[in-house]
Amino acid sequence: MQFSLKNKFIAITGCGNGIGRAASIMLAKQGATVIGIDKDKKSINKLKLKLKKNLIVKHIDCTNYEEVSSKLSNVLKIDGLVNCAGIVPQGNIIDCDYEEWEHSINTNLSSVFIMTKYFIPTFLKQKKGSIVNISSVASSIKGVPRRFAYSVTKAGIIGLTKSIAVDFAKKGIRCNAICPGTVDTPTWRKRVLNSKNPKQSRKDFNSRQIIGRVGKPEEISDLVAFLLSDRSSFVTGSIYNIDGGMSL
Numbered sequence: 001m002q003f004s005l006k007n008k009f010i011a012i013t014g015c016g017n018g019i020g021r022a023a024s025i026m027l028a029k030q031g032a033t034v035i036g037i038d039k040d041k042k043s044i045n046k047l048k049l050k051l052k053k054n055l056i057v058k059h060i061d062c063t064n065y066e067e068v069s070s071k072l073s074n075v076l077k078i079d080g081l082v083n084c085a086g087i088v089p090q091g092n093i094i095d096c097d098y099e100e101w102e103h104s105i106n107t108n109l110s111s112v113f114i115m116t117k118y119f120i121p122t123f124l125k126q127k128k129g130s131i132v133n134i135s136s137v138a139s140s141i142k143g144v145p146r147r148f149a150y151s152v153t154k155a156g157i158i159g160l161t162k163s164i165a166v167d168f169a170k171k172g173i174r175c176n177a178i179c180p181g182t183v184d185t186p187t188w189r190k191r192v193l194n195s196k197n198p199k200q201s202r203k204d205f206n207s208r209q210i211i212g213r214v215g216k217p218e219e220i221s222d223l224v225a226f227l228l229s230d231r232s233s234f235v236t237g238s239i240y241n242i243d244g245g246m247s248l
């Protein structure tokens with residue numbers, strides 16, 4: 001699919017692995033210059049070897065506002081922002097201590113606030129910008145067992161998305177969210193391997209999607225590119241499930 005992101009500068013958090021990495025490769029393929037943000041130096045450097053001049057490496061912890069504002073201060077033109085960095089804390093409310101709660105909120109939700117707040121003034125100056133937030137089916141869409149803190153943060157992202165969409169619709173800024181089902185990424189594989197019975201765990205994860213398998217990171221990328229492109233100019237405040245039917 002062609003979305004023409006030629007000459008566009010797109011910032012993406014969590015670009016080093018999984019969904020963020022696949023989206024970065026797709027955005028570069030569509031002609032964008034990707035401003036790749038990740039706290040994992042090794043994986044972002046690996047992506048640089050692949051994308052070469054199409055990737056500007058930003059080794060940043062996106063939960064830290066000072067770090068974000070100092071290391072991104074030389075980014076003067078920005079057309080889009082993808083908030084993808086995240087973690088998957090597991091367990092119910094009894095398993096979740098305050099430290100884990102705070103870490104989950106910081107990583108999955110405050111990072112989206114920080115990045116969006118940082119780039120909104122530039123989008124306003126340009127009278128244009130598109131924000132794509134990666135939420136999850138485990139959110140306000142569906143209750144998923146043992147995803148307490150995670151689901152809270154991902155529901156928060158949906159609220160943040162709609163709020164930004166209504167506040168800035170008339171200023172040329174669009175904001176949408178994507179809610180994936182289970183996707184085969186490095187952290188998901190680790191989760192399977194660390195489970196008591198990896199074979200059963202993989203089977204269980206596959207059957208959560210009614211199409212009977214988990215998704216590939218590349219299956220999320222087309223929608224990211226569409227929402228960043230001018231082809232989606234009438235789309236804002238929308239929440240898209242890409243979940244193999246998990247939410248049904």
Ligand SMILES: NC(=O)c1ccc[n+]([C@@H]2O[C@H](COP(=O)([O-])OP(=O)(O)OC[C@H]3O[C@@H](n4cnc5c(N)ncnc54)[C@H](O)[C@@H]3O)[C@@H](O)[C@H]2O)c1
Pocket residue numbers: 013014015016017018019020037038039040043060061062063084085086087088107111134135136137179180181182183184185186187188
């Ligand atoms: N994989 C799934 O099944 C799935 C399903 C639904 C939603 N999601 C969401 O998609 C996003 C990506 O998931 P993934 O499975 O590709 O994850 P992943 O762990 O494979 O990659 C996440 C990347 O984010 C980076 N990161 C984490 N915290 C960061 C921080 N504070 N600052 C900068 N970078 C940081 C990590 O270094 C890593 O490179 C997450 O928000 C996740 O919640 C994933």
